[in-house]
Amino acid sequence: MKYILKVFSATFMSLILSFSIANASSGVFKVSHDLGFGKDTNLDAITKGRLFQVVIKTQNRLVRPDMNGVPSPSLSTDWSANSDATEWTFNLRKGIYFHDGSAFDAPDVKYSLMRAKDPDIGSPVRKSLNVVEDIEVVNQHTVKMKLSTSFADFPLLLTDYRLRMIPEGSGDTIGQTGVGTGPFMVDKFDPEGTTILKANPEYWEGAPGVAEVHVIAIPDAQARIQALLTGQIDMNRYVPFNQKKIFDSNSKFKTTVIPTGNWRGMVMRTDTAPFDNPKVRKAVRLAVDRQELVDLVMGGAATVSCDTPVMPSDQYRLNMDCPQNISKAKNLLREAGYPNGVELTVYPATLEPTWPTIAEVVQQQVAKAGIKVNIEMVPSKGYWNEVWMKKPVSMTRWNQRPADTILHEAYHSGAKWNESYFKNSDFDKNLADARSELDFNKRKKAYQNAQMTLWEQSGTMIPYHVSRLVVTSSKVKNLDAVDHFSIQWHKVKVD
């Protein structure tokens, strides 16, 4: 009997051991970032220089988008609103701890979100979050958010990739520590070298599939492709479509095409001549052949946009046609006092591999309307600090956001990242009306009116929303085929 017990115990222990080994985090998942913010790169999600490739793995949101973009529980398990949607109550997940050992509770939520509204910090997300007037700590696991107006889509706003929960009072150090409740913890932060993340074994959704994530700084787009080909990194989410063939026939790699709301564009500063004249801005935008750009730059893998930043799958998107119209562009230039056309200089960097090509194609297209485009390449490192929002014409790229967020963040007259310095009271009013409108159809109408204003007046030429070509090493498993900010990173495994 003793012998049987011994055998049984040994078998049982072996089973437990093998089960725990099978579920332990193992392997290293290597990714890259472009060092676009240079020396300002940090781990504070709400700042301009946030290294999102790290913070999305170390910190959680209250609400996250599910695989279809619908708000779903993360650190908040459920939520409800009062009858006019001016007060929202969020119940928090219990038993959650930050990487520094402190418990996650309601004061952390209040601190994290109110900090994003702090004018001294000047977060780019502040404008869209201004609708939150106050956050009341109801109890340790419940918060009530009081809004300045009705906002039926408020949970959607909280899915913003920057609205991460951090420990109360950690604002001064978060930029270097990146402490959160996420599946990975920062082991070494080296923005210009390799940042090392270690698995958080206590992660509330289960231990991550990999033991470490290495986030390596590689500023040049082609160097990132070579890094993937040589095994220095395991994933590249910015592979140009004209290079898909390199990976298609190679069994060491897996390619996935993901339709997204991410967009690329060319920004004309509306406060700078000659773009301070709306007719000049529209002339440039009208002279662009967007479908040709989609075909030439994206190999057809993109959805044409008529200068709206709202993603194709968003319920509030304004769908319209905007074919190239050279004669109308010329007329507008003539009316604006430029009968002989205008000249502009655009400054692309290889930070975004498609920028130089977009600039080159646009250069040829708009030349037909008498618009001369000069192209001056600039270094990738520090592009967002030195060129973007500084030069009269610059290139831009944005990741997808809900309609309300992107319209506020990129175009509202008081927004920090209003990259074209666009100021239009009708536009601002439409956004305000949309937020406070509880009737869906009326709300939709207001958002679409705002987008129509952009088509008529804006300084940002948005030719398309991209489909993303994600290439991973075939060793990588369980990577969700969705946008960067919806991926559940703890599930990823590397053989």
Add this chain to the structure above:
Amino acid sequence: MQSDLATNNKQKNNFEKVLEILKTMALKPSGFIGLSILIFHILLALMSPYIAPYDYKAISPNTMLLAPSAEHWFGTDSLGRDVFTRTILGGRTALTVTFFGSLIALLWGGLLGIFCGLVGGKIDDVVMRVVDAFLSIPWILAMLLIVSLLGTSTQVLIPALGFFYGKGIVRVARAATHDVIAKDFIVSARARGHSNMSIIWNEIIPNVRDAILVEGAMRWSWMLLGFSSLSFLGFGVSPPTPDWGLMISNARGLMSFAYWSVIAPIVGLSSLIIGINLTADAFAKALGIDRSTKAPV
């Protein structure tokens, strides 16, 4: 009348000397190959606008990355442009910028080197330490700084390249001058009361000219490589101007499946550099300068 005759004789002598040098160069296989390649590239640069079969700017999604064919001899690039057209036009800017850049490098580097070699003393010490300081700065970093601040127009690139490639010539010219100034005719000229400028012009330049010209020719090929490196990094020629460095940069990511878009500019660039190098080497040998023992100081 006598003066005119003397001038004519001198010009005739110079012309004969050039012919003699060219003949000596062409008689050696490496010199013949180098000269042939160089002349071919110069002729191509002059004639390419008239013989290019397509508009170098014409983009089209219908002709993207076509393989070489009777219609497009070297295929098309990722924007549907004819690679043959862009390749034969691709050397024009590089040749022009680097030729004039080399001239500037020769002029300032040569004259400053000769002057320092002649006057010596503290002026020489100070100037050479400044030159040493500049030589210690990687030229590519300095060039990137300049083009970031001033742009990438030829008005910026030519003097900037001329400056950075002239630093080495200062040392060569100074060393060559040191070989000459100890000779009797310089001492005699000084005893006759000739000014420094007169000594430089009439006595030193004729005796160091060959060494400086050979050095200048070599610098030309290095400058060509440097200029193409800048274009490769995106800081040389601005699109849509065809340029080999820019073409290689744009096509490098497609190399594994659209090799044609990168091979043609690589062949163009490397053949021109080889041509200039072989020509400069043959030029040195024709002048009796042994570059293997008289390495630049």
